[in-house]
Amino acid sequence: MSRDDEYTAYMTARLPWLQRVAYLLCQDWNRADDLVQTAMTRLYVNWRRARSVENLDGYARTVLVRVFLAEQRTAWWKRVAVVRQTPEPAAETLDHDSNLDLRAALAALPPRQRAAVVLRFYCDLSVEQTADVLNCSTGTVKSQTSRALAGLRRALDPTVELT
Template identity: 60%
Template sequence: MNTDEEYTAYVSGRLLWLRRIAYALCWDWHRADDLVQTTITRLYVKWRHAREAADLDAYVRVILVRIFLKEQRAGWFSRTRLSAAPPEAAARAEDADLAMDLHRALDRVSPRQRATLVLRFHCDLSVEQTAAVLGCSTGTVKTQTARGLAALRVLLDVVATKEDR
């Protein structure tokens, strides 16, 4: 199998996985598709080096998260965000309210905290793995996780308090 065929086989098998991670980062399916497209394009350019990585999934996840964070810093997100759209797949009725509240709360934490929370709890990475993806120390990951969770608790508590009224 030549390198292009290897690349195509890998990307075909991991496209939905990448899309789910991208959606968890940005909460917009269209933007998630853009993030994935940029990620697989960058992966293609680096494929000869990437295919030799000890953990190719981890390598690609790093590319995806770094693209997301770069766009957040560059202001792309604030310039192109038009509106929030409902998710393509309907959530179960009992989970819909919680999912919407969580979505709103995650949207209000910083991009770095959101990336940390997604990597730790959605991708189930360890502190060390998350630090490697984000290119920071384990202490920073712990701090970002604690601050992100504290912010989510406050935001979700505010939502619960409003619903009790």
Template identity: 50%
Template sequence: MNDETDAGYLEYVSGRIPALRRLAYLLGGDEHQADDLVQETITKLYAKWPRIAKVENVDAYVHTMLVRAFLDEKRRGWWRVSLRGAPPERPAPAPPSSDEKTVLRAALKRIPARQQAVLVLRFLCDRSVADVAQLLGCSEGTVKSQTSHGLNALRRILGDRVGGAL
């Protein structure tokens, strides 16, 4: 890429990192995973930047890339192996701001990744059904059914813990 193209990429990415990290964190619930997803997304974005920079809605394109990276990582599953002799030292997690957030995050992790992505995009990122369908590359009906199935699963998992919140 030339210097002008690099400058456009750097300007775009530096302005979007916080929003991308927030979306990635909402999807995965882990800061490290969020950083990895954002890094993977912006790396792929750099490789395609000359074409993507001309797209009408770059943000929607990049959000789609991020959500697909999240779903791809969930599909990789159990076969990902860490080749370390001992578990890495991790800093103590910051205390949660509320018990409900912790309970909800744990419940979200227990539902299928696609339902999790739909619920996060619809309710935590305040996206419309049409936006979510476009991001996930599916029909609006699929988004609606995944939302319904995901909410029902959360209700089963959470029971009476959250009252009528869901």
């Protein structure tokens, strides 16, 4: 199997998962697609190294999270494209109120806290694995996760008093 065939087979199988992780990070399907596209490009460029790692999904996820965090550090005008015509609104999707509340609460978190929560609880990574992806210490992961969970609790149940 050629290099391109291996890459195509992997991306075909893992694309929906990468899109879901990206959506959880940025809360916008269009932006999630952009993040995945950038991550896919970086993965393709480094495919020789990537295909030799023990955990390819972990490698791809790390690339995706780092693309997201790098984008968060750039100025808003570098992320916004001005168009002459507004795009047609997306079709309405049915969703439960609790899912909408959780998405809104997740979107309100700062980017690194959001990334920590997504990696720890959606991707089911350990503290050490999350620290490796975020390129920080385990203590930072713990504090970011703790602050994120406190923020989610406040957003989802304002009557809860946190100390």
